[in-house]
Amino acid sequence: MKKIPLMLLLAAMLLSLCACGETAGSPSSPAPETPAPAEESTIIIEAPAEEDTTPLSQVLDSINENTQVGTAGSSLRAVQSAAMLMDWCAQTGLDAEQVRAAAVEWLSPMGNDAQAEFAMKLELVDTMCLELIHKDGSSLLQDAGYESSAYPWDDAAYEKYTAVLEAVGIGQ
Numbered sequence: 001m002k003k004i005p006l007m008l009l010l011a012a013m014l015l016s017l018c019a020c021g022e023t024a025g026s027p028s029s030p031a032p033e034t035p036a037p038a039e040e041s042t043i044i045i046e047a048p049a050e051e052d053t054t055p056l057s058q059v060l061d062s063i064n065e066n067t068q069v070g071t072a073g074s075s076l077r078a079v080q081s082a083a084m085l086m087d088w089c090a091q092t093g094l095d096a097e098q099v100r101a102a103a104v105e106w107l108s109p110m111g112n113d114a115q116a117e118f119a120m121k122l123e124l125v126d127t128m129c130l131e132l133i134h135k136d137g138s139s140l141l142q143d144a145g146y147e148s149s150a151y152p153w154d155d156a157a158y159e160k161y162t163a164v165l166e167a168v169g170i171g172q
Contacts, residue, residue, distance in 0.1 A: 056102040056164075059088045060118075067121040075128060079144035081121075082129035083137075083151065085164065090150035090157035099160045103167035119168050126165060133158070 063081040068074050094102065107115055132140055133153070141148055150157065165171045 054088060056088065056092075056094075056099065057106045059085055060103065060106050060164075063121060063125060064118055067125060069120050069124050074124065076144040078121075078124045078128040079132065079140055080146045081125045082132055083141055083144070083146045083148050085125065086129060086132070086153045086157055086161055087148055087150045089160035089164075090153050092160065094160070096159045096163040100163035100167045103164045107167065115168075119170060122165065122168050122170055126170060129161065 063085065067078055067081045089099070092099065107118070110118070128140075131137070132151075137151060141151060153161075162171065
């Protein structure tokens with residue numbers, strides 16, 4: 001949502017810089033060959049970092065569909081789900097409170113049984129996430145067949161991850 005206004009602002013700034021740099025002659029006249037004076041400063045505009053635009057609801061849907069408690073291979077699927085959620089948390093522009101609100105919004109239409117079932121799945125995901133964070137998780141990620149774009153994750157990502165857990169009622 002924030003990308004569109006930011007890109008429009010960036011385009012307007014670039015156009016204004018281009019307009020200021022035009023010479024007084026015709027638009028097709030060649031630019032002067034003399035070097036710019038040393039007093040001129042150059043404005044460098046960096047493009048904003050690319051952030052994940054996947055909504056949290058899609059990530060939580062994927063966890064709910066792909067994580068199974070007590071089945072063969074459930075640990076490796078939980079590793080994939082934990083890494084996917086942590087990657088999302090590392091890439092999102094939302095703060096922890098916004099992440100918590102989005103998780104509550106996703107949970108609210110579910111019945112009590114579905115919420116309890118998802119909480120059990122998320123507990124397994126949390127167990128695997130803690131293993132990824134407190135050990136060298138790269139080999140565990142490799143065993144699970146998941147290539148993380150943001151591993152190792154920073155404290156800000158873990159804070160957002162914890163907000164999801166709290167919204168579900170885990171770790172309070």
